[in-house]
Amino acid sequence: MVERLLGGDAAALARLLSHVERGDALGEAAVDRLYADTGRAHIVGITGPPGAGKSTLTNALIGAFRARDRRVGVVAIDPSSPIAGGAALGDRIRMGEWHADPGVFVRSMAARGHPGGLAPAAADAIHLLDAAGFDPILIETVGVGQGEIAVAGASHTVIVVQGPGFGDGVQALKAGLLEIADVLAVNKADQPGAAEVARLLRDELGAFHVGGRTPPVLLVSAIAGDGVEQLAGEIGAHLAHLRDTGGLAERQRQIAGADVLARVDAVLRGRLGGQSGWGGTADELLREVAVRTTSPAAAAAVLLGRLAQ
C-alpha cells in the first residue's frame, strides 16, 4: 500500500488515511516508512474567526493552484470539542465539487483533543498527502475553536482570513491571530467595511513587525474570485521569502517539534486516564507529587531535564 501511495494511487492514499484516522498500528507503520519521502510540500494553514469565509476561500485557492497545475491536498481540521469528537461531515460534502479531479484530495478530520498541536492523526494525514506528491497542502480550521494555534504550528505559511465586519472579529484578531499571520486576507471585499478592516489591519501589522517582513493584507472576494490569484501569489512569495532568509529550516524544526510534542502528549494523556502511569521512575515522581513530597513544578523540571539528556 505504501508503494502504491508513492506511485500516486488515490485508493491506497484513502485507505491509509482511514488507518491513520483510526490511529491503528498499520497507519503508524505506514507513516514511519513514508516519512523519509515527505518534506517536499508547501504546507499552508488557513485560519480566522468563524464566518470569515475560510471554506469558500479554501475552495477558491484550490482553483487557483489547479490553474497552476499544482496537485492540491486539503486537510480540514474540525476543532470540535474533545468531548464531542466526530469529523465534519458537512465539510466532506462541501468539498465534493473536487471529487472528480484527481489533482485534488480533500480530507476532513476531527481534532480529537490534542490541542497542544495537531492531533497525531491530522499530522499523519499531512505526511501521507505530502508523500503522495500533493503540493501545496492546505490545512483549514473548520468552525469555532482552538485549532488556530495548532494549525499555525503545523504550517510553513499561515493565512489569516478576516471578514469585512468590525467588533468581535477584529478583537479576536488583535488578541492573537495577527501574531501568527504570514498573509492576511480580508474576504467579502465587495461588502461595506472591508477596505476599512484592511486599513486597520495594516496599521496593526506595521506596529508589530517593525524591521522585519510585514505580512501583506489582501482584499479578496472568494465567491467572486477577486484577489484569489494574488493571494496564491503571496503564498508562493512567502515560501520564497522563507527559503531566502533561512527561515524555512526554523519552521521545519518548529513543525517537527509540535508534531513530536503532540504525540508525547497523546501517549501521556492516555496513560493518565488508566491505572498505569508514565513508566519507571516517572511514576515514582508522580507519586511523590501526589503525596506532596515533590512539587509539580519541581517534577516538571526533572522530566524536562531528562528530555534534553
Add this chain to the structure above:
Amino acid sequence: MVERLLGGDAAALARLLSHVERGDALGEAAVDRLYADTGRAHIVGITGPPGAGKSTLTNALIGAFRARDRRVGVVAIDPSSPIAGGAALGDRIRMGEWHADPGVFVRSMAARGHPGGLAPAAADAIHLLDAAGFDPILIETVGVGQGEIAVAGASHTVIVVQGPGFGDGVQALKAGLLEIADVLAVNKADQPGAAEVARLLRDELGAFHVGGRTPPVLLVSAIAGDGVEQLAGEIGAHLAHLRDTGGLAERQRQIAGADVLARVDAVLRGRLGGQSGWGGTADELLREVAVRTTSPAAAAAVLLGRLAQ
C-alpha cells in the same frame, strides 16, 4: 506572604493569586513552598454543556457548604480560546455576592492555552486555596469550551450539570461527559423535560457502569434551591466512597500527573515558539525529524522512554 497565607490572610492569598496568574517567579516559588501544605481540600469540578446553569448551581453549592460551616474556594476557569485569552470579567462580577463573606474566596482565571490539563496558573490557584484552608474547592468551567476534560483531570469529584432540554446537550453528554461524571445534576428541574432527561441519563449510566458505582442522577433547581442540599451530600458521599475503596490515592496520582504534564507542555510549547528548542540531544532529535531522518513517532518514543528512566 507565604506565612500570612497559611495563617488565613485573604490579602496575602489574593496577592499570591495575582502572582501565579502572571506566572512569575514569585508565584512559582510560593507554590513550591506551600505545596507540602496542600492535599487536604476536596476538589470538586463542575462542568456541563453551556446553558445548563453551572454558574447558578455553583453559587447554590457555595451556600450549601457555607451552611455546613465549610470554607469554600471557587476557581472559575474560562476556557476562552487560547488566542483570545483574558479572564471572565463577568464572572468576577457575578460572584461578587460572596464578597463580604471571608469563608468564600472566588477567583476567575483564563485557561490560556494549556488544554492538556488545567493551565499551570489555574492548578497553582487551587494549590494556594488548598494551603489557605479552603475545602471544598469548586472548579467551574465558564462558557463553551475545551475545559471539561482539564477540569475533570484536576478534580476528585466531577459534577456534570445538564439542563432539562434534549437535543444537542444530551448528545454532548453521551459523547463524553458521562464518562467523567461522578455525580449528575439535572438542573432547572421545575422545567418540562427535566425528569425525562434524568431518566435517560440513568439508563445510559446503568449501561456504562456495570458492576461498579453508578453515579447518582439528581434533579435540582439551583435558582429555587431544590435538591442542592442533596447534591452537596452526594459530593461528600463520593469522597467517602473514594476513601473507602482506595480510589482516592489513584485520583491524587492522576491529578498530579495532569498537573505535571501541563507544566512540561507549557515549557515545551514556549520553547517551540522561540529560536531555542527543547535542549540538549532532544534538539538534535527534532532536527532529525525536520530533515526526515527520524519519524515523529520514533522521536516521540525515544523521548517517552527517557521520561520513564
